[in-house]
Amino acid sequence: MRTSTILATEGLSRRFPRVTALDRLTVTVGPGVTGLVGANGAGKSTLIKILLGLLEPSEGRAQVLGMDSGSQGAEIRRAVGYMPEHDCLPPDVSATDFVVHMARMSGLPRTAARERAADTLRHVGLYEERYRPIGGYSTGMKQRVKLAQALVHDPKVVFLDEPTNGLDPQGRDDMLGLIRRIGSEFGISVLVTSHLLGELERVCDHVIVIDGGRLLRSSAISEFTQATQSVTVEVEEGPEALAARLAELGETVTPQGRALAVLVRGPETYDAVRDAVCDLELSLIRLEQGRQRIEDVFRGSAADMTEPATAPGLAATTVRGDS
Template sequence: MNAFIELQGLSVSLAGRPILKELSGNFSGRCIGLLGPNGAGKTTLLQTLLGFHTATTGTARVFGLDVRTEIREIRHQIGYMPESDAFIAGMTAIRFVRMMAELSGLPPEAAMERAHETLFYVGLGEARYRKLGTYSLGMKQMAKLAVSIVHGPHMLILDEPTNGLDPPGRQRMLQLVKEIRDTREINVILSSHLLRDVEECCDEVMIMKDGRIVQYCNLEEQRRANRKFLHIETRGDNSPFLEAVEKLGCECAVEAKTSRIKMVMPETVEIRNLYELAETHAIQIRRLDYKRDSLQGIFMEAMENGNGRL
């Protein structure tokens, strides 16, 4: 898949402080999760892609367009949902969304049509003639989502979309993000500090720390790889069993204190094969765990070991 974001030694300083430090890499995931502790530079990176900040050195390209020189064309293709509240209290949702669509270049009739459609799509159809100032927090978040997709962008930037939402609201928001992602008509960047949100929606994850990208991985590949890492506890003499599984091509290591076996299975071996060998060698498998290398694990590892280089 072609990279839709290319970072080439991108550095950004704000008020004399370096915030992003020589970020490089090509990013091509359908939905990329942007993770990192507070102050890692997530929002600054997103805002740089939108042209809100100027790169000190290096540059970034979105869909092959340079953010320094072609920002207007880039903005045509981007939908942005900011983290904080962003609306005009005295305006009705339909007028606000329509105005934003027109500012994105849609003719008034098309803008009106898409404003209605989008508000229905995000679940605000019945409330579209109400003033935005009277909306609940959850409704305001949905209105922001409507504003970000009304002009039908090719890339959607969501900055903490589930902020302040109750569990049903959060589920609804994530469901919409997944639906939008699955249309395959749009690339999504989701910045969040909630790992579960990212895990649920994203196929790739970029972890930032101290202004650098410390980890960029494909979550699906990671999950697939983790299915081959096992922790096994057995009862009985496991030496013949170990010999047998090693003959299958598995790599094994035994913990000295607990006799627990750590095993890496090749692609060709299935769990069923291990149970068959255990039966053959008359040992009991008392416990068998996949190595649960969850996003939290990946994140924590990146935070501990991250040297700031991708």
């Protein structure tokens, strides 16, 4: 395994009595922020538990930071931070005491643990509230405590399992901002799972898409969101009138919420958009190159796959090359 590899799986499967959670998954992940996307039940949490050495695979193997998850689980857990999806915080303990305890469990001396806990709680925005019992925290604050305990021992990589679960839009934005900072400012590699595709577009360098435990695709985020042969047009009001006028001019228009996606036939399409907006005296808010979204790729891959475990190019995929 290359030193730049954060984790890798080879033919990894995990079968339960009535379901196969992972099906011959082979994938390699390098440094940076990597998203693991799939619907609930796709196998995301099962994969993380195997990587941490908390669950044995039915077949295949997995490595984290060059260590085998089957035989070196304790060593992996000392080097990795883990933010679980489920609620696991003691309600009668303060955030400071809990994060200090987790730092001590990771091997930090008492003084260093308290210093690191204070720094980490400040980083996640809980410094002023650090002495309050966790039971009185909001959902967003509890998620920040879980993130803090995953970071307190200065891990080389963190696994974040559905970190935005239960958060309102502002809380999701704040959490995504923290995740981006972990990768960009602190140099800690991140594997973050989510079933909300738009979130991963905002924070990840690379994305792995799995469905039913099978690999659909893994690529740089730029490859998922490549430019399409359309432009997105948004006006302050009157999109229906604009769509009708463009259709009269021979353009192909598809409504996308408040915006319109206009198929680009050539330079004349841009002229048609300009003329229609001016003729209707509309206020143009946005005119930009259309981009394919992860959701589109996910749907397309799912529709095309018949034998995903053995399909060429899907069995073994490198998420990030040597750097």
